[in-house]
Amino acid sequence: MPPRRRTDGGLPRWVLLPAGLAVLLVAGPVAGLLLRVPWTRFPALLASDASVDALLLSLRTSAAATAIVVVVGVPLALVLARVDLPGRRVLRTIVLLPLVLPPVVSGLALLTTLGRRGLLGARLEMLGIDIAFSTTAVVIAQAFVSLPFLVISLEGAVRTAGHRYEDVAATLGARPTTVLRRVTLPLLLPALGSGTALAFARSLGEFGATLTFAGSLQGVTRTLPLEIYLQRETDPDAAVALSVVLIAVAAVMVIATQRGARGDR
Template sequence: MRTAPGPRPGPGLPAWAYATAGVAALFVAVPVVGLLTRVPWTRLPALVTSEPALAALGLSLRTASASTALCVVLGVPLALVLARAALPGLRLVRTLVMLPLVLPPVVAGLALLTTLGRRGLLGAQLEAWGVTVAFTTAAVVLAQTFVSLPFLVLSLEGALRTAGGGYEDVAATLGARPTTVLRRVTLPLIAPALGSGTALAFARSLGEFGATLTFAGSLEGVTRTLPLEIYLRRETDPDVAVALSLVLLVVAAVIVLATRLGRSDVRGRG
């Protein structure tokens, strides 16, 4: 069995590269350490299990799970088309899909609000049918999906472009239908990328703030997710804000570590 490849041998790195890399690592690590030094460890269990905190955490987990599932349902076919189809206008589609990566979250929320709000492009018609989207739990899910979808699509599109198409060609030659080829050949080939992309989408959904606040508001038990609860508590009760921030930090660290271990395992088996 092969082991994961180590650092590529080379002529060595200049001293300034190590020094700059150290500064970059500290730039990320020191704020995390600073947060940890402010955590009220003795009161931590009580702070993170208070009723508002549990309500916000439960809402965040439910909406992030729903938005991640929606990202998978929409993102897998979209990545397939972007990577494998030969259609006019795909470059424009790819650009539009990647826009949420660079848009300020508040702009993303405003775009959703002007589209699905009560007076929005589509929201006005939905309102006439008795369907309200903005400032509901559904709005939280849509806001999270909007900002998280590109993470999944990027992961899958890159994997689809490098995955061996020969297996798919053989399966098609043997008479397998396109859906069968996708289910039995393509998806298993890109399973590691699907897993990491799904994890990144979930993490992004869990930490979403700006688009959610703009499009869904901050109604306790309805749209107030954990990041919104942290924002509100930072002025009235900083200890609660820090404790809840630690929860998000731990969840993010676990997701990143699981993603890295999954990739290392795939390389080791390769």
């Protein structure tokens, strides 16, 4: 008779208690929010001009920020994982800083660099280019805070995958660009999908850096998190309804990252 498969993973049973408390720590507030939603008025609460503008703006800017993150983040992750650069640890630390910086500090860093009186912003203004407090500023702020999520996800996958398939392709005469396009990137697709979903979710939920660097102008810079914050004071039911929308989109992104992780294995 074959041995019965253990469902506890070989762990002591007491581990289930703190694990359950951890689940309650996250699930409890989310459940409380869902129970607070006035479902009978839900469509009407989302139909206001301010809510629609905030939702559409968030989706557009998050998509744009994610595209930027993918274009620059994939090469950066490959460089950090494969190229033996001097000062690579320092470079990695700089890239991952937005993970631990308070969002307001991130916004101030962007403002002092790209604002009208900033290091680069003053020179750009002389050319007629204003970035701060514009939709472009929203995209830059979202890209700034979400880039590390893609880089850290992809860099780990690159290191785990190794480079034996690339070595074989190079031995057969494939050029580096061909190896990257036909071998490396297909191997990294699950991790790339996971990192992209994380970057999009982080962009969608960005608040502090966006408010500091881009402000809050309806239809221009007021994203969904900013609209939720404002509605919290004037119409709490609308704030709760918009929060549910944000949770739903975030849940879809989390499911996408889990699928990517399974594909990685």
